[in-house]
Amino acid sequence: MIEITSLTKRYGELVAVDGLTLSLDTGEVFGFIGPNGAGKSTTMKILACLLKADEGSAHVDGLDVSRDGDAIRRVIGYMPDFLGVYNDLTVDEYLHFFAAAFGLPKRSRRATIDGVLELTDLTHKRHAMVDGLSRGMQQRLGVARVLVHDPKVLLLDEPASGLDPRARIEMRELLTELGRMGKTLIVSSHILSELAEMCTSIGIIERGELLYAGSIEDAYARAGGSHRITIRTEHAQDAAPPELASVARTLAQDPRVASAGSEADRIDVMLQPGQASHHFLLERLIGLGVRIGSFQAEAPRLEDAFLSLTKGSVQ
Amino acid sequence: MPRWLLLPTLPLRTATNPILHRELRVAGRRRGTYISRGAFAFVLALAVVLTILIADQSMSSAATITRMRQLASVAQAVTFAILWIAFLTLCLLGPTLTSGAISEERRARTLPTLATTPITAGQIVLGKLLARMHEALVLLFIAAPVLLSLRVFSGVPWVTVIAFVVVSAASALFGACLGLLYSTWHRGSSGAAVFAWLTAALAFIAPPMIVGIGMSNGMYGLQQLGVAQPVLDAALAAGMVVSPPIVLLAETAGAPPPVTIGWIPLWLQDHPWVVTTVWLVLLSALLTWSAAWSLRRRLASDLNDAPTPKAQPREGESRRLRRLGDHPVRWRESTKPLFPKLWHKLIITIALAIGVGYAYLEFGLDEQPVHMLFGMVALILIVLLASVAATPVVTTEREAQTWQVLLTTPLSAHSILAGKLAGARGRLGWLVALIGLHFAFASLLRHTQWPLLPIVVLIIAGPAAFYLALGLLLSLLCRKSIVASVCAVLTLMMCWVGVPVGIGILHEIVAGPGESPGAIISGLFASHPIVLMSTAINGYAPDAWSLRADPDFRLIDWDLTAGQFFLVVALRAVVHVVGAVLLFLLATRLFSRFGGRSS
Numbered sequence: 001m002i003e004i005t006s007l008t009k010r011y012g013e014l015v016a017v018d019g020l021t022l023s024l025d026t027g028e029v030f031g032f033i034g035p036n037g038a039g040k041s042t043t044m045k046i047l048a049c050l051l052k053a054d055e056g057s058a059h060v061d062g063l064d065v066s067r068d069g070d071a072i073r074r075v076i077g078y079m080p081d082f083l084g085v086y087n088d089l090t091v092d093e094y095l096h097f098f099a100a101a102f103g104l105p106k107r108s109r110r111a112t113i114d115g116v117l118e119l120t121d122l123t124h125k126r127h128a129m130v131d132g133l134s135r136g137m138q139q140r141l142g143v144a145r146v147l148v149h150d151p152k153v154l155l156l157d158e159p160a161s162g163l164d165p166r167a168r169i170e171m172r173e174l175l176t177e178l179g180r181m182g183k184t185l186i187v188s189s190h191i192l193s194e195l196a197e198m199c200t201s202i203g204i205i206e207r208g209e210l211l212y213a214g215s216i217e218d219a220y221a222r223a224g225g226s227h228r229i230t231i232r233t234e235h236a237q238d239a240a241p242p243e244l245a246s247v248a249r250t251l252a253q254d255p256r257v258a259s260a261g262s263e264a265d266r267i268d269v270m271l272q273p274g275q276a277s278h279h280f281l282l283e284r285l286i287g288l289g290v291r292i293g294s295f296q297a298e299a300p301r302l303e304d305a306f307l308s309l310t311k312g313s314v315q
Numbered sequence: 316m317p318r319w320l321l322l323p324t325l326p327l328r329t330a331t332n333p334i335l336h337r338e339l340r341v342a343g344r345r346r347g348t349y350i351s352r353g354a355f356a357f358v359l360a361l362a363v364v365l366t367i368l369i370a371d372q373s374m375s376s377a378a379t380i381t382r383m384r385q386l387a388s389v390a391q392a393v394t395f396a397i398l399w400i401a402f403l404t405l406c407l408l409g410p411t412l413t414s415g416a417i418s419e420e421r422r423a424r425t426l427p428t429l430a431t432t433p434i435t436a437g438q439i440v441l442g443k444l445l446a447r448m449h450e451a452l453v454l455l456f457i458a459a460p461v462l463l464s465l466r467v468f469s470g471v472p473w474v475t476v477i478a479f480v481v482v483s484a485a486s487a488l489f490g491a492c493l494g495l496l497y498s499t500w501h502r503g504s505s506g507a508a509v510f511a512w513l514t515a516a517l518a519f520i521a522p523p524m525i526v527g528i529g530m531s532n533g534m535y536g537l538q539q540l541g542v543a544q545p546v547l548d549a550a551l552a553a554g555m556v557v558s559p560p561i562v563l564l565a566e567t568a569g570a571p572p573p574v575t576i577g578w579i580p581l582w583l584q585d586h587p588w589v590v591t592t593v594w595l596v597l598l599s600a601l602l603t604w605s606a607a608w609s610l611r612r613r614l615a616s617d618l619n620d621a622p623t624p625k626a627q628p629r630e631g632e633s634r635r636l637r638r639l640g641d642h643p644v645r646w647r648e649s650t651k652p653l654f655p656k657l658w659h660k661l662i663i664t665i666a667l668a669i670g671v672g673y674a675y676l677e678f679g680l681d682e683q684p685v686h687m688l689f690g691m692v693a694l695i696l697i698v699l700l701a702s703v704a705a706t707p708v709v710t711t712e713r714e715a716q717t718w719q720v721l722l723t724t725p726l727s728a729h730s731i732l733a734g735k736l737a738g739a740r741g742r743l744g745w746l747v748a749l750i751g752l753h754f755a756f757a758s759l760l761r762h763t764q765w766p767l768l769p770i771v772v773l774i775i776a777g778p779a780a781f782y783l784a785l786g787l788l789l790s791l792l793c794r795k796s797i798v799a800s801v802c803a804v805l806t807l808m809m810c811w812v813g814v815p816v817g818i819g820i821l822h823e824i825v826a827g828p829g830e831s832p833g834a835i836i837s838g839l840f841a842s843h844p845i846v847l848m849s850t851a852i853n854g855y856a857p858d859a860w861s862l863r864a865d866p867d868f869r870l871i872d873w874d875l876t877a878g879q880f881f882l883v884v885a886l887r888a889v890v891h892v893v894g895a896v897l898l899f900l901l902a903t904r905l906f907s908r909f910g911g912r913s914s
Contacts (some may be wrong), residue, residue, distance in 0.1 A: 046913070048723050049723075049912060049913050049914050050719060050722060050723070050911055050913060051911075051913055051914065052913035052914075053913075065914065066913065066914050067914055068914065069912060069913065069914030070725055070727075073725040074725050074912075076723070076760060077723075078720075078723045080716070080719055080720065082716045083716070084715070084716040084717045084719060085717065085720075086647070086717055087715075088650070088651070088716075089647075089650070092636070093635065093636060093650075096636055096639055096643075097639070097643045097646070097647055098643070098724065100639055100641055100642070100643035100646070100722035101638070101644075101721070101725070101726050102644045102724055102725060102726060103641070105805055106641075108639075145720075165769065254474040
């Protein structure tokens with residue numbers, strides 16, 4: 001659905017996007033991650049035919065962004081990282097404006113708008129002025145706007161920025177629903193945990209260079225992200241407790257364990273990257289006579305992978 | 316401690332005003348600051364070069380007393396031209412500099428941040444005013460050496476030069492304060508600038524007009540009511556003196572004061588510009604205080620008032636939506652009201668009703684001056700408004716960050732720009748309808764002949780279309796609406812005033828003073844819309860007693876028949892419309908490059 005090859009964009013001496021190559025399939029939900037000024041918005045603007053690339057090529061649904069602007073605008077829905085709404089219109093008028101701008105036939109506009117209002121949970125606000133909506137609702141209206149012409153591809157630049165926790169959860173659910181509907185999404189966000197729950201693949205970009213593109217699991221593996229297990233032990237009154245340091249040493253000898261250590265009544269175990277199953281630890285601990293108070297498994301976090309893959313430098 | 320006790324510390328508080336410092340620093344970084352200074356210096360330098368050319372030409376030929384006198388006369392004309400250019404530029408510049416002062420802060424949402432600091436509304440207003448007036452003063456400093464050098468050739472008294480400089484600076488200050496006040500009310504800077512320009516024009520023109528009309532009507536019957544003559548004289552003098560253009564005109568002509576008043580010192584009567592300056596400074600102080608008060612109220616309401624969702628009546632909404640059709644941009648432009656608030660509409664309606672009612676009652680439709688007044692005011696006002704009506708259409712979308720969203724729709728450049736242009740044109744429609752009604756009414760009552768109506772429409776519509784298209788192009792090219800508006804108004808002034816004056820001066824240089832202009836120059840002057848309007852009204856709306864079946868038209872040097880005159884008007888309109896079409900096509904060509912679309 002989206003093919004980007006050696007895409008480069010410069011602003012004077014600053015290289016905003018540096019030879020970016022990326023391929024996305026239909027129905028993929030792609031999370032675009034990177035520090036501020038990494039080149040995410042520039043890439044999205046090039047795909048939305050708002051910026052001209054200096055080198056390389058980009059195709060959306062087989063259409064060239066440098067030549068087929070008119071056709072691409074019918075295929076994509078672009079939501080910038082700012083609100084950009086007409087404050088002096090009502091929600092209904094705003095959506096009708098864009099329905100007309102996208103050339104929807106007059107007779108089908110009402111039904112389409114009813115549908116997107118329902119999807120974005122804005123039906124009860126259809127006669128409210130855009131100016132009077134909360135930021136979260138304005139963001140949802142932005143999503144409703146990009147859905148009016150039923151595009152195949154959605155480019156959403158920081159759709160959850162500035163939203164409160166509830167509005168963020170609502171936005172995440174909405175985007176997950178769009179992914180289920182089979183749309184190809186490129187979503188940039190700073191809230192990495194949300195992307196991890198929503199995306200089928202991610203791309204990490206820094207200083208215009210795409211450092212990684214692929215599945216989230218591969219990103220963990222590439223970044224050395226491992227499951228961490230924390231075990232707390234209990235003392236029995238009638239028996240001497242096993243020495244935790246020796247238990248930790250025994251666990252560390254298992255090939256599936258990367259490292260193990262103990263402190264007071266706690267044992268910390270790091271599994272090998274890619275190793276998600278941890279039932280064998282329970283069996284070994286019981287076998288060694290350890291009384292388990294709590295057993296807590298922590299999956300690797302996208303933040304860890306992101307920090308590991310990037311240097312934290314911005315342009 | 317009472318506030319007035321803090322008054323002596325004002326200079327210190329001003330010097331340490333953080334707003335002033337920030338504004339000066341930002342202006343110093345802006346490229347436009349240096350471009351405007353360079354352009355102003357270039358225009359003045361050009362004037363000096365012209366004067367030297369005249370001097371050179373005069374000296375190379377026989378150096379007779381006559382030639383020297385001619386040189387002095389031309390140099391004097393150039394000096395006064397520069398003084399007037401400086402005055403008009405500063406009058407235009409004053410509101411322009413400050414019209415975005417507060418609205419920019421509101422758009423950037425920095426006002427609440429400022430409100431959380433100990434900075435007062437007065438400090439914000441004063442800081443912004445002083446920083447922006449600093450730019451006007453720099454321009455005056457640039458003009459000073461040029462004016463002094465020209466004085467050597469022209470022999471214009473130094474008091475006159477000082478009078479011009481001081482009154483120009485005071486007028487700029489007055490305009491700047493007006494712009495600042497409107498900036499606290501308006502969201503857009505160009506709207507604030509237009510209202511400030513119109514208010515300044517009204518403040519400069521209305522008092523002498525009222526006094527002038529009063530003089531011809533026995534001071535509105537006040538004499539009969541027993542009002543003493545010295546009071547009437549003082550009112551008459553005040554009406555003249557508060558108008559900077561009238562005072563400067565008197566300085567240019569070296570005319571004596573209009574009325575001698577015994578109790579005013581003679582030196583003050585000889586130099587009325589001192590009173591004008593004091594008056595303008597006092598008005599400016601009042602306006603600054605009003606702007607500070609208005610800003611304080613705005614800050615308080617921004618911080619304290621909860622946002623109230625505005626309800627929209629469903630009936631009105633569906634009626635509006637029915638008009639949407641397949642041209643969303645045109646529809647959206649048409650939904651923008653010309654006067655967004657009820658009190659705007661009320662003020663405009665009352666002002667128009669008073670103006671039109673007075674003209675009808677005082678003169679009647681059977682007298683030529685009323686038609687001349689309506690025709691000229693309509694021509695100047697409509698073309699001036701046309702030049703600024705389209706300048707915000709793209710820039711405000713850019714400033715509101717809705718432009719990029721619009722560009723991601725499949726709407727073509729032609730569709731977007733045509734919609735914007737249609738909306739801007741529609742906002743002027745009421746004024747054209749009003750003037751059309753006047754001439755239709757006069758024609759129905761047989762006070763004018765019927766061809767006057769289509770001719771007036773043609774004379775107005777051509778330039779209006781041209782300047783609307785120019786405004787649209789400038790809106791696409793400029794980042795800020797205020798810059799686009801100023802460029803449009805300057806172009807209009809250049810074409811309507813600058814070019815005729817420039818041609819006149821060049822003719823003086825090339826052909827020598829006193830020589831009659833050739834056919835081409837006469838033709839250029841004859842096709843000026845103001846000349847055409849004046850000729851049309853002279854021809855078709857003479858006084859009732861001399862209404863003729865076959866009017867004749869004297870256009871500069873030519874006596875034309877009605878048919879020939881119509882052809883001239885129609886040709887001029889066609890030239891303007893063709894120019895408008897070319898500007899529109901240029902805008903569509905440049906759309907991708909300057910609008911922000913890659914393909």
